[in-house]
């Protein structure tokens with residue numbers, strides 16, 4: 001018998017925990033910064049509502065129907081055809097994401113420890129850029145911190161659904177919500193913060209003409225929600241029939257989006273108030289932001305709080321990715337959860353070596369002029385996840401019979417259900433396909 005969530009709120013917090021992660025803080029801030037702030041935010045919001053939310057509902061409904069793991073769920077939904085293979089591919093994809101995601105999570109833990117002990121402020125002085133580059137270029141340090149946070153994730157996943165995953169999220173997620181709100185309030189009270197607010201919330205309409213905006217916003221919507229790699233299929237597998245899926249999915253999508261906006265309001269006003277560069281790319285959270293904190297009264301207290309937020313948010317997302325694979329290995333191969341979890345943590349560590357060393361020993365290995373980790377991140381978010389979403393849409397929209405698809409997702413035959421199904425059948429697949437083909441230069 002597969003374990004189930006203890007409570008509805010436990011399920012919702014765990015699912016928000018999966019969605020809220022590095023994507024909402026580190027990635028959202030730098031992608032929004034690179035893509036013009038307000039214009040990016042609007043495009044991103046439209047994709048979350050029209051494509052993201054319907055797909056969260058679709059993933060959860062396949063998962064609950066299967067009432068087990070991803071591979072089983074795809075098998076049940078696809079009615080004994082080769083859809084099972086899609087399940088296995090997603091397990092592989094989840095491990096691939098985990099392999100580089102945990103590297104950045106490791107950086108966050110390192111910065112948390114450094115900010116807490118004061119090393120970060122002393123050693124770096126005014127030269128955060130060099131400090132950061134020195135750390136990520138080290139031969140083994142990034143691996144060490146990556147291993148640490150992977151082991152913590154392993155302990156929690158080995159603990160099971162209720163006693164591991166649900167419990168940690170019940171504690172961490174409300175706490176993280178309070179922290180991010182507090183940081184935003186702090187940042188918004190700085191003199192000169194208004195420019196940062198305007199950057200994030202007031203769109204410069206001319207930027208809508210840039211095609212790269214749409215791919216970046218779509219990729220960010222998928223990554224931030226955690227779509228396309230069967231995380232919601234997996235978490236839906238532990239869901240009871242009494243929880244209505246659309247409401248839960250809307251809560252999760254709204255929570256994830258709100259979290260990203262509030263995190264943006266913690267970062268950009270401070271960056272603008274002190275003249276930092278909002279388009280600094282992946283270094284925004286690790287270089288620009290700490291440098292700004294050091295110039296502020298109380299900055300050395302805010303620093304550890306910010307990096308705790310980043311580390312803990314990453315942890316609850318890593319747990320979800322790990323669970324996708326652990327659930328499959330446990331149910332399909334009949335292995336014990338607490339052993340499987342460790343084998344998979346080991347596999348991820350090995351898979352993660354190229355990413356962990358991609359700014360050090362392997363810095364010369366470049367594809368398209370970028371280090372390995374940047375390539376994996378972009379390929380995954382902008383192509384692999386949307387493709388995963390496309391497959392889910394085809395499965396739920398076209399393979400499963402209409403009335404069953406609606407019933408599995410807790411929709412009755414009302415306009416709301418028809419709208420959802422129309423997005424899954426038509427809008428989502430076409431939008432995803434057009435954006436992907438255009439960015440590949442095919443269209």
Ligand code: TRP
Pocket residue numbers: 018019020021022023024097222223224225226227228229230231317318320321385
């Ligand atoms: N959504 C998480 C974030 O914003 C990352 C994540 C968790 C994820 N599970 C996922 C990304 C599945 C893609 C697919 O950081």
